[in-house]
Amino acid sequence: MSHKPMNDASKPLVEVNNLGFSRGKHVIYEDVSLSIPRGKVTAIMGPSGIGKTTLLKLIGGQLVPDAGWVKVDGVNVHQCNRTELYALRKRMSMLFQSGALFTDMNVFDNVAFALREHSGLPEPIIKRIVLMKLEAVGLRGAAQMMPSELSGGMQRRAALARAIALEPELVLYDEPFAGQDPISMGVLVKLIRDLSDALNLTSVVVSHDVQEVLGIADYVYVLADKRVIAHGTPAELRLADNPKLKQFIGGEPDGPVPFHFPAQDYQKEMLGERD
């Protein structure tokens, strides 16, 4: 199996085809298909608990689907052996929701970690690359700080610097805006868009922060009911008349996705009667 890039800019970098995935008896995906174009920011949106992070883990080969396949640059991720999978992962990176910085290392060493492991570059060069990445996310001054000394937003930015350290082709962002204050969120939105443009990255942003995502994405997939319920450019989605999509984008508390979790009749329960 070859891992050489096909260098065909017209072909999508990531293809997901008829994907099915379950955890025990709980079905998460049925027949999900999507494609992620090269050099673009593609957003995957949907309500909480729908399995958006699971989709990123399936793309990264951390989970194995029950049905269908995932290809990255033409390579079927789940037919790779360990060596082939690791070779593929050197061309992608993931920004985790928690940042996932190594807590026993300072920011500089966190960013330098993958470079020291994989690049074989001498330390003076690594130092320059790390400082460039930290400068790009505005944290060069925090290079010697430990992760526990950083705010949530700074941790996310440091993790972003680490994610782009090896200059990957594909970056997977798992809920990058979750729990951020407006300033940090604005910084992250700008960074994701600017870094994608500057480095010609293919970005996949998983999020339920509708306005932020629609502001930076080139293309959007919306997941619900275990499948893709809509996809298109942000402008197309804003005009769509799918009731579920309108509820999600408008942030309406009740609608096709009900406010109430299914329960027995309220009046009967209050009066102590059983169905």
Place this chain on the structure above:
Amino acid sequence: MSVTDSIASIGRSAIATVTGLGRAGLMLWGAIAKVPNVAKGTPLLIKQLYVIGVQSMVIILVSGLFIGMVLALQGYNILVGFGTEDSLGPMVALSLLRELGPVVTALLFAGRAGSALTAEIGLMKSTEQLSSLEMMAIDPLRQIIAPRFWAGVISLPLLALMFTAIGIYGGHIVGVEWKGIDSGSFWSILQASVEWRQDIVNCLIKSVVFAIVVTWIALYRGYHVIPNPEGISRATTQTVVQSSLAVLALDFLLTAMMFGR
């Protein structure tokens, strides 16, 4: 519960146990079976030797001293009744070398270092640090598990020897300094009674076996933890309980094999 349910429950437990053993075996195999990268692995090993071994020394040395002193005091009270208090040295030394040194050190190690290993790796899993290593194309079994395993296997036998040595010194304080046994006879009878192969090598064999088991359990429990606070708490408890029981059971087996004839 019907008979069928009971049988099904036993079957499920058996399958879960065998599955767990298989996962633990695969984890250890994945960590130690590959050719180590000396240049990258040595600094990781040294750091873990410090965390697991050096930082456990205080509890091991203090416990060893007091256990040696208590052993000597109780032993003296019995031996003096038979006029054989000069045998206090070998009694303390052989008790420590053959049983208390490796066993108590392993129990203390499980409580001090084993629980810390489980909690550390469990937290690394719950904060997605292990997943992040995987996504960086770095095998967490080699980066995280292997250095900790080898550090445990190297540290515990050395700690057991330290425990035994300071325990004997504690026995000397009580027997010679306090109870007035002749120092020359304490050391000379001790030296004559302790055999290299029978006592010291067996002490080391026991320690190595306990080290493998305790470290393996601690790493497995951390690596396969349910990544939430309750899961980490339960895994830490399981490490201490299962390690302690495994050490005591294995001690009997090893003692029977070494001294049963």
